[in-house]
Amino acid sequence: MNKLNHYAHSGHCYPELVEKKDGKVIALMKAMLWKNDFYRIDQRFHKILKEPIKDGINILFCASISFDPMHGLSLRIIDIDPVFSLGELEREKQETIERLKREGIYDQNRKVAMAMLPQRIAVISVETSKGYSDYLKILEHNPWGYTFFNFLFPSLLQSERAIPSIINQLKRIKKVIHHFDAVAIIRGGGGDVGLSSFNNYELAREIALFPLPVITGIGHSTNETVVEMVSFKNAITPTELADYLIQMFHNFSVPVKKAEEFITERSLRILKDERLKFHNTMKYFKSVTQHQLSKNHNNIAGLTSALTQQAKFQLLQSDQNIDRNRQHILKFTPLVIQYRRQRTSEIVNRFLKQTADFIMAQQQSVQQVEKHVNFLNPENILKRGFSITLDQHGKAIKDSAKLNAGDTITTILASGKVVSKIEDVLNHRDDE
């Protein structure tokens, strides 16, 4: 059945039936499904498939064929077997799973790194849905004060039209992906109806390949859909999805709290240990210094007493030495004086004797000279008959040449003088 063609006004349907082979339509026929029949069949579909009767599914049906000359051949569908369609849906789902696996993208979204704090959530939901409001309520009223940022990308989540609607919103999210940490698909309150779109290959593929982790809270009790299978995390219901996000916050916050406690406790302990160590060191230092001080004190006392004793001893010894020297001096000084006195008198005597000798010798030699001088005295010569003739000027005449006749001369004799007048002067040469 390609198209159901349900007319809401009349309530009748005019399904378009096709048979395809390799993607090509090889047979096509219109059919009729009257209002009452459609209502009954749809009820049963809901009951068994959890899906309304919809376009694009294989159906097994019972129909009556009639011919009208005016309208030609017609096919009136009386009943459709929902169990057959159920198998068809299940087959579709398996095909989607296998195809995703075959393409290697089935686990792709689970490999995306989830932020440590998924805080900024791009929500794909219906604004007025109960699921979305439940989800918001839990996040907004969490007792730990965790703050989340939810940005709604409104989308249909039921019926076939949910597929392009969700895909379109995923594309919009991709454009602003740096604003978000995760995508949440939230449905709820719709019961278990219309879930087959979540088995759609295109939608499942978009989710599997989405670069952010996709978390689902689609809220139903039937088998897991393919979208949920490929998502990063299937929280099943919107409230559980909210709890999951809060749990992620816990996972972050609890270690932070533990770290805080640990650091506080350990820091205090380190400080306490250090203080104790310091205290002990101080104590030890004090005791060591005191010991050293008292040791030095004792040393000084010992040295002081030794110094005093030594000084006293030295003084005593010096005293004794001085005493000894004094006695020595007293004993030997008179001897030295006596000796010196003797030496001095000896020298004086010798000096006196030598002086007397010298004077006597001098006296003798003076006497001799005196004798000699006496011998030479003119008086003595005059006594022996010699005389001295003086010229007019009183000078002794030694040469007759200087005399002239008529000159007065004076002759000194040993006793008395004679004054004469020269009568003639005979030259010396003339005598010869």
Next chain:
Amino acid sequence: MNENPTYTEAFEELQQIVTEIESGQITVDELSEKVKRATALIKICKLKLTTTEADINLILKDIETSGGKREETK
């Protein structure tokens, strides 16, 4: 030191400080500095839990701008 770390960075640095203290690598001299840093990191982490910097207007603007671009490149 990164003064404006993301919560992941803050959290990792905090864990590192815990490990350092745990293994006894920290001397008393460093302790004060480390505890100060850890306190700041804890504050950052706690702040991240209870606040968000996301700006709705910016997101809306970005959706429009990149949408426009996409159309231009078509």
